[in-house]
Amino acid sequence: MTCIRVKWGGKMELVERKNWGQSIVGRILADDIISSSGYILLRKGVILTHWHFPILENHLIEEVLIEEKMEAPVHKQLEKIFSNKRDILESYQESLIEIKKMFHEAISREVPTLQQFMKPFSPLLHKVLKGPNIFLELRHIKGHDEYTYRHSINVGLMAATIGKILHFTHENTIKLGEIGFLHDIGKMKISLQILNKQESLSIKEFEEVKNHTIYGKQMLEDMQRADQKIIEGALLHHERLDGSGYPLKLVKEQIPFFVQILSVADTYDAISSERVYRDKFSPFEALNELIKDVYRGKLNGEIVFPFVKHILDGYIGKEVMLTDGRRGVIVQLYIEEIYRPLIKISDQFVDLRKDRQIQIKEVLLTANHLVF
Ligand SMILES: [Fe+2]
Numbered sequence: 001m002t003c004i005r006v007k008w009g010g011k012m013e014l015v016e017r018k019n020w021g022q023s024i025v026g027r028i029l030a031d032d033i034i035s036s037s038g039y040i041l042l043r044k045g046v047i048l049t050h051w052h053f054p055i056l057e058n059h060l061i062e063e064v065l066i067e068e069k070m071e072a073p074v075h076k077q078l079e080k081i082f083s084n085k086r087d088i089l090e091s092y093q094e095s096l097i098e099i100k101k102m103f104h105e106a107i108s109r110e111v112p113t114l115q116q117f118m119k120p121f122s123p124l125l126h127k128v129l130k131g132p133n134i135f136l137e138l139r140h141i142k143g144h145d146e147y148t149y150r151h152s153i154n155v156g157l158m159a160a161t162i163g164k165i166l167h168f169t170h171e172n173t174i175k176l177g178e179i180g181f182l183h184d185i186g187k188m189k190i191s192l193q194i195l196n197k198q199e200s201l202s203i204k205e206f207e208e209v210k211n212h213t214i215y216g217k218q219m220l221e222d223m224q225r226a227d228q229k230i231i232e233g234a235l236l237h238h239e240r241l242d243g244s245g246y247p248l249k250l251v252k253e254q255i256p257f258f259v260q261i262l263s264v265a266d267t268y269d270a271i272s273s274e275r276v277y278r279d280k281f282s283p284f285e286a287l288n289e290l291i292k293d294v295y296r297g298k299l300n301g302e303i304v305f306p307f308v309k310h311i312l313d314g315y316i317g318k319e320v321m322l323t324d325g326r327r328g329v330i331v332q333l334y335i336e337e338i339y340r341p342l343i344k345i346s347d348q349f350v351d352l353r354k355d356r357q358i359q360i361k362e363v364l365l366t367a368n369h370l371v372f
Contacts, residue, residue, distance in 0.1 A: 012030040012065050012066065012067055013065070013066050013067075014063055014064075014065050015063060015064055015065075015066060016062065016063045017056075017061070017062050017063060020053070020056075020064075024048045024064060024066055027047070027048050027066040027067065028045060028046070028047055028048075028066060028067040029042055029043070029044055029045060029046045029047075029048060029064065029065070029066060029067075030044060030065040030066055030067045031044050031065045032044050033056070033059075033061055033064065035059050036059070036060075041055055041056070041059055041061070042055065042056075047362065048064070048066070049361065049362070050285075051323060051359055051361060075093060075096075078092060078093060078096075081137040081138075082134075082137060085134070085137075087127060088124070088127055088128070088134060091120075091123050091124035091127055092124055092153065094120050094123075094124075095120045095121050095124050095153050096146060096149055096150065096153065097120075098119070098120035098121075099117075099120065099121070099149050099152060099153065099181075100146070100149050102116060102117055103148075103149065103152075103185060103188050104188070106185060106188060106219055106223075107188045107189060107219075110222070111219055111220075111222045111223045112223070113223065113224040113225055114178070114223055114224065114225040114226050114230070115225065117178075117181070117182065117223075118178060118181075121153065121156060121177070121181050124153070124157070125156065125157060125160055125174065125177045125181075128157050128160070128161065129160055129161070129164055129173065129177075133310070133311075133313075133314040134157070135154075135157075135158065135161075135272075135311060135314065136283070136311075136314045136315070136318075138154055138272075147273065148184060148187050148188075148195070150273075151184060151269055151270070151273065152180075152181055152182070152183070152184055152185075153181065154265075154269045154273075155180040155181070155183060155184070155262070155265045155266050155269050156177045156178070156179075156180035156181030156182075157177065157180070158180065158265035158268060158269060158307075159176040159177060159179060159180030159261055159262050159265040160173050160174065160176045160177035160180065161307075161310070162176070162261050162264060162265060162303060162306075162307050163175075163176040163177075163261065165306050165307060165310050166261075166303070166306060172258075175229060175258075176258060176261060176262070178230060179229055179230050179233035179258065179262055180233070180262055180265055180266075182216075182220060182223075182226070182230055182233065182234060183216065183233045183234050183237045183262055183266065184212065184216065184234075184237075184266075185216045185219050185220065185234060186211070186212035186213060186214065186215035186216025186217070186218075186219060186234055187212045187216075188215075188219075189211075189212065189215040189219075190208060190209060190211070190212050190215075191208075194208060194209060195209075210238070210246050210247060211247075213234060213235050213236070213237070213238055213246065213247050214235065214247055216234030216235065217231050217234050217235040219234075220234050229256075229258060232256060232259060233258070233259060233262050235247070235248075236248070236250065236255060236256070236259045237259060237262045237263055237266050238263070238266075239254075239255045239259065239263070240263070240297075240298040240299070241255065241260070241297055241298055241299065241300060242296070242297040242298055244298065245263075245298075257300075260299070260300045260303055261303050263299060264290065264299055264300070264303045264304055264307060267289075267290060267293065267299065268286060268287075268290055268307070268311075271286045271289050271290075272286045283311075283315075283363065284338045284339050284360075287308050287311060287312065287338055288338055288339075290304050290307070290308060291304060291305075291308060291335075291338075305335065308335060308338075309335060312333040312335065312338065313333075315330050315333055315341070315363065316330055316331065316332065316333065317329060317330065318330050318363055318364065319363075319364040320343060320360050320361075320362065320363050320364065321360070321361045321362040321364065322343070322350075322358050322359070322360060322361055323358055323359045323360075323361045324358050326345050326350075327345070327364075328343035328344055328345035328350060329343065329344050329345075330342070330343060330363075331343065331344045331349065334353065337353055339352075339359070339360065340352035340353045340356075340359075341360075
């Protein structure tokens, strides 16, 4: 028996069970879901996660009513998530405006010089390297507005952060930032119709998307002062250690180590972001996917594990809501079981590795700021 009661009004969307998949994860429930015996299973306003699926399935719920997505423009969202980090906010906003201009210039007139590209990005890069872990906030951006530009900035910042974690020299860390910032410039030559397509791409369209690596190499060869590493970053960032990547199908050490770093940063930002064709992974799922790619032989564990640890450390002290309704604070996270940290509730510790019937329902970035 279907047990949902719907109230129409406002902009909502009714989604049938067969279409749930990622499409309802992270979305807001628009009305209570009531069991056949009259109990409220999930309340209106809850943000849906994968952990709600068993509840819905066990109670034979066939459809859910969710609020339609109405994301604020990216600059408004940035203002909100970086409200306590004004200097980061200003640098990020400026980078976003400038990179957009320069990426367009690169295809409509001539490719700006490396210095011109780095001028707005350098201050942001230096600020992030000096201090705050901003990646928890960045993954909170919703929607796919300005994706290619944000992705370029984020991958630059992440690649440099990985360089810092791995104790690269300052000079090489900055170089990783430049390589990351420019790695996807070739996307500017791919039509928006293909990049923004919601349905799956045809084989021909996918081949064209893959060509962004070659277009990027060509564009960067025309960029004054772009060195070989920057060019290789654009050409090789989709290569994978097991030879499954493109365009050259290189394997293992044929792929330079700095490019392997770039691939980790690129993969993490891509799966942490919402795309036109799918919603983003939850934070722990995204990290878990990176680890799976190590075991699948695609990404380098020497890079992935320290990076995952760095991101996990950012969650220590964050407030969580558990599936039994209690709220606590993350005290420790374990790389072997990312989903099951040690939680402190008042003066009590709950080890989710032992209390396996309890899970994290939501991670709260701040009191009113949901990450899941
Ligand atoms: Fe790419």
